[in-house]
Amino acid sequence: MSEQVIGRFVKVLRGAELPVSPAETLDAVQVTALLGYQNREALKQGLSLVLAKSEHDKLAFDQCFDDFFRFDGMPPAASAAQSEQPSPSLLDRLRDMMPGQQGGAGAGASSALGQQLLADDSAQLSRQMAEAARNVGLDNIRVITQKGLYGRRIIQALGGEALDQEIIALDNSERRKDQRLAAQLRSARNQLREAVREYVADQFVLQAREQGRQLREQMLREANLRTLAEFRDVRQQVEKMARRLARKHGRRQRRARRGQLDGRRTTVMALKHGGVPASLVWRRRRIQKPKLMVICDVSSSVSAAARFLLMFLYAVNDVVPSVRSFAFASRFGEVTSLFNSMRSDQAINEVMDRYAGSGTDYGSMLRDFLDQCEADLDQRTTVIILGDARNNELPAEQHLLGHIGRRCRQVFWLNPESRGRWGSGDSVMPLYQPYCRDALPCSNLAGLERFVDRLLRDLTRG
Amino acid sequence: MKTRILSVAEVRDSFARQGYVCNDQIAMAVYLAAQLRKPVLVEGPPGVGKTELAKASAAFLEAPLIRLQCYEGLDEARALYEWKYGKQLLYTQLLREQFAGKLDGAGGLEEAMSRLGDLGDAFYSETFLEPRPLLQALRADESPVLLIDEVDKADQEFEAFLLELLSDYQISIPELGTVRARHEPLVFLTSNNSRELSDALKRRCLHLYIPYPDASLEQQIIAARVPEAPQALRKQLVDFVQKLRTLDLKKQPAISESIDWARALLLLHVESLEPALVDSTLNLLLKHEEDIRQVRDDLPSLLK
Numbered sequence: 001m002s003e004q005v006i007g008r009f010v011k012v013l014r015g016a017e018l019p020v021s022p023a024e025t026l027d028a029v030q031v032t033a034l035l036g037y038q039n040r041e042a043l044k045q046g047l048s049l050v051l052a053k054s055e056h057d058k059l060a061f062d063q064c065f066d067d068f069f070r071f072d073g074m075p076p077a078a079s080a081a082q083s084e085q086p087s088p089s090l091l092d093r094l095r096d097m098m099p100g101q102q103g104g105a106g107a108g109a110s111s112a113l114g115q116q117l118l119a120d121d122s123a124q125l126s127r128q129m130a131e132a133a134r135n136v137g138l139d140n141i142r143v144i145t146q147k148g149l150y151g152r153r154i155i156q157a158l159g160g161e162a163l164d165q166e167i168i169a170l171d172n173s174e175r176r177k178d179q180r181l182a183a184q185l186r187s188a189r190n191q192l193r194e195a196v197r198e199y200v201a202d203q204f205v206l207q208a209r210e211q212g213r214q215l216r217e218q219m220l221r222e223a224n225l226r227t228l229a230e231f232r233d234v235r236q237q238v239e240k241m242a243r244r245l246a247r248k249h250g251r252r253q254r255r256a257r258r259g260q261l262d263g264r265r266t267t268v269m270a271l272k273h274g275g276v277p278a279s280l281v282w283r284r285r286r287i288q289k290p291k292l293m294v295i296c297d298v299s300s301s302v303s304a305a306a307r308f309l310l311m312f313l314y315a316v317n318d319v320v321p322s323v324r325s326f327a328f329a330s331r332f333g334e335v336t337s338l339f340n341s342m343r344s345d346q347a348i349n350e351v352m353d354r355y356a357g358s359g360t361d362y363g364s365m366l367r368d369f370l371d372q373c374e375a376d377l378d379q380r381t382t383v384i385i386l387g388d389a390r391n392n393e394l395p396a397e398q399h400l401l402g403h404i405g406r407r408c409r410q411v412f413w414l415n416p417e418s419r420g421r422w423g424s425g426d427s428v429m430p431l432y433q434p435y436c437r438d439a440l441p442c443s444n445l446a447g448l449e450r451f452v453d454r455l456l457r458d459l460t461r462g
Numbered sequence: 463m464k465t466r467i468l469s470v471a472e473v474r475d476s477f478a479r480q481g482y483v484c485n486d487q488i489a490m491a492v493y494l495a496a497q498l499r500k501p502v503l504v505e506g507p508p509g510v511g512k513t514e515l516a517k518a519s520a521a522f523l524e525a526p527l528i529r530l531q532c533y534e535g536l537d538e539a540r541a542l543y544e545w546k547y548g549k550q551l552l553y554t555q556l557l558r559e560q561f562a563g564k565l566d567g568a569g570g571l572e573e574a575m576s577r578l579g580d581l582g583d584a585f586y587s588e589t590f591l592e593p594r595p596l597l598q599a600l601r602a603d604e605s606p607v608l609l610i611d612e613v614d615k616a617d618q619e620f621e622a623f624l625l626e627l628l629s630d631y632q633i634s635i636p637e638l639g640t641v642r643a644r645h646e647p648l649v650f651l652t653s654n655n656s657r658e659l660s661d662a663l664k665r666r667c668l669h670l671y672i673p674y675p676d677a678s679l680e681q682q683i684i685a686a687r688v689p690e691a692p693q694a695l696r697k698q699l700v701d702f703v704q705k706l707r708t709l710d711l712k713k714q715p716a717i718s719e720s721i722d723w724a725r726a727l728l729l730l731h732v733e734s735l736e737p738a739l740v741d742s743t744l745n746l747l748l749k750h751e752e753d754i755r756q757v758r759d760d761l762p763s764l765l766k
Contacts, residue, residue: 021665027498034497042470045490053661053669055505247658278547 002032011139012068013051016060020051027051040069067205111162117188125192129199132157138203151200155193163189221446225304225416235345238308241449242315249319249456290459291380292323293408295369297387298355299329305416305442307348309386312452314344319456324373330357332368362389362428363397370400377407382459386414386442389422389429396428401435410458413439414451467496473522482511482518483683491670492519501628501649503613503664506672508654509716513611515672516650520607523648528602529609530595532616538623542633544592550585586637597641600633605645613663614653621663624651628666675717677704683717688724698735699724705764706747706757715747723747737761 010025027050035046044065052061116125136153163185170182220237265281272278294313296306306327313323324336333355338347377383383404405411413436415422415429422429422439433439442448467473474489492515495502504512520527530541561578568574593601599608613621627633631643651667653659675683680700684691691699703720715723723746732739741758748754757764 019661021661023665027500027668030498031494034494042486042490045487046494048487049491049494049502049668049670053503053664053667055671055673058671273547273551276547276551278551 003029006032008139009047009064009068010051012064013061016064018052018057018060018064024050111159111166113159113163114166114185114188117163117192118184128158129154129196133199133203138200141200141204147197147200147204151193151196154196154200158192160189221449222444224443225308225445225448234308235311238311238445239315241445242312242452245449245453245456246316246319248453249316249460289322289380290320290382291378292320292382292384292459293326293373293377294323294384295326295328295365295386297329297360298327298352299358299360300356301390302386302388302416303352303356305414305448306386307352308445308448309384309414309442310339310348310351311344312448314339314347316452316456320459324376326369327351327355328360328365328368329355330359331355332365334372359392360387360390361394362387362391362432363395363400366397366400366404370404374407377404379409381408382455383408383411384414384455385411385436386416388415388417388427389413389432390426391428393426396431398428398431398435401432405435405437410437411435412437412451412455414442414448415439416443417441418443467493469493476522477518478686480518480521481686482514483679483686484511484515485675485679488515488670488672491668492522495648495668496523498668499646499648501651501667502670503651503653503659503667504670504672505653505655507674507714507716509718510672510674511717512652512672513609516607516609516652519648519650523607525604525648526602526606527609528595528599528606528647529611531611532613532620534615534617536616536620540594541620541623542594542596543635544594545586546590546592550590553585591638596627596633599647600627600631600641600643602645602647606647608647608649610649610651612654613651614656614659618660621660625662625666628663674707674714677701680704680717680720684721684724687721688728691724691728692733695727695732695734696724699727702735702740702764703747709757709760711748711753711756712750713748713753719747735765737765740765 006025006028010020010028013020028047031046031050032043035043037043044062047065048058048061052058116128132154133150135157136150138150138154141147141150167182167185167189170178170185173179173182217237220234260283262281262283266277266279269279269281270277292313294310296310297303298306310325313320313325317323323339324334325339327333327335335347335351335355338350341347342350401411413429413432417427418441421427422433429439440447440451442451470486470489470493473492474484474486477484477489491502491504494500504515506512516529517527564577565574568577591597595608599606610624613624628649631646632640634640651663674680677700680703681696684696684700688696699720703715703723707714723743726743726746727735727739730739730743741761744754744757748757
């Protein structure tokens, strides 16, 4: 009993993005066994200790706990045999739907469901409803349009068919008493449907959140960046992906390189032990803080990709604290200060307003960049260029890119177009490619994430 | 160590008697940790009494407290055990003749080697083992409270190394084999969240988050710690500190700082908070020059 309740509760928590492992679920079962269900507040505190493991998770946990145990009611601690206490809200709902029929005691109705409806045994009925819901697999409900289907299945499992037939039979009967009974049953049936509908809606909110979210995320990751800007929670998605990457790469600025002995310091340490090198000192190597320079084409055809790349890079700010960004379309300029003074999405909008345009000239962009920044390029600097390399038939001046490449550590090129289109029409991508450490297509969030992951791994390895 | 804890209330009341005033959530964590034999990971802003909690628990359980302070670069040698190299060398020097006697008359290298082998691991035995906090906790004669303080300051590797200890209360030492705990310790880990701890570590622990206390709890805490302070002053002081915490400061004042402040005010025989007085004692609450400057400007409105 307790295991089942906790199992379903854990499912709800996972739906709210709390990462609950099976081991923690077992802990939760132990906690409930220890604390019991009588004291709701104590149970909440106890479960919170084993199931929610960060400040943020605790808030989500509190919300879920309140929701879940409101719908589900507190199962009695006394005996398992007494299974599934219906929640008070459901009871009330069922009680409300049968006003003034207390005396009837199921007189006349022959179908089981009809008898119950008329007998006003709402406790029994709601228990059966919960059981029917389990039998038809309401836990598997995924999308909102399935609500009707599951509602019908539950009523069927409750014995709705027999009730329907009985109503039809009574309708056809000549006797007035039968017809009155049919009307009663019909109104009770409508109210039952209403109750089932609400029950299914409640369960949907609890159960289906996770699946729906996963589907949505999958879609966001794979949608083309150009269409993506129209979605609402893209920013959260990008931040979430970036957080994960930052956690993965943000750990160490320094690491001991086992295998390379620091002879000098080992000898010094050995003096303590009469010249015996009892403790060895390994050479450590400090990973230098990397510098990033990002040049984004913000002309209309590729601005969406620029928007998400910048969003990504400023979100992993913990790992690469020093990012300088440049934008160009018809003209070129540094936009770093915008990002320092406002939130990244506002800054991006501002950049688009100021620089968007058409008629990109990559050759003059490279020259402008060198004029402004040549002195700042060094072996810690990584330059990322994002653009489609469509140069409007102007000279590509690829030797300038070669010059940049020699002055800095590496150059990456991200192209929102797929590889097949590089070099077609006015694209000069093939001319630039030899001067880049790597050139990658990035048309969706998954591609961007892959690139940033690789970039961070490279930067933090030192 | 006390073996039976009857209820959450017992924990809370005992803590209160020691002057550690806490809410039910904290008492629940200690109760469950003792019942389920699981470590507790305590997180929260600095100065809310995370370390204090371990001390109070040790006093409550009548168990010895063993403390390991973590820092960057902490390794097994400092946390678990180390060989006493100096002593080993000294013994080698002093016993040189003994060895020579032992090897006298050995016919060739092989025999000498096997004779040396018979001496066993004389130099890698208990005599030369220097137990550090973790090994001390495992080998303690009664079940101790082990406090691993600021685990987020230690490296990722050290965190991974702790996993075996936390889940099975045992540790593997290459030269000695696996050391099991004689009596399972009650483990507290504290973290200031300077980096995200691994999921594996979190999974093995109960997770307790201690936020800054609300006004009434903070008043109780100050009443317990500085009982001489008059009731009216306490209330004024707590209200002021609570207001400070809503400001956007570099470092917010913690409970320990409000206690210090209360003590200072008591020493100055203050009956109620005056702007001039607050101004001159502000550095007890705020530890950054810019914070002090910011608060000083808003002082009249904050004291209203």
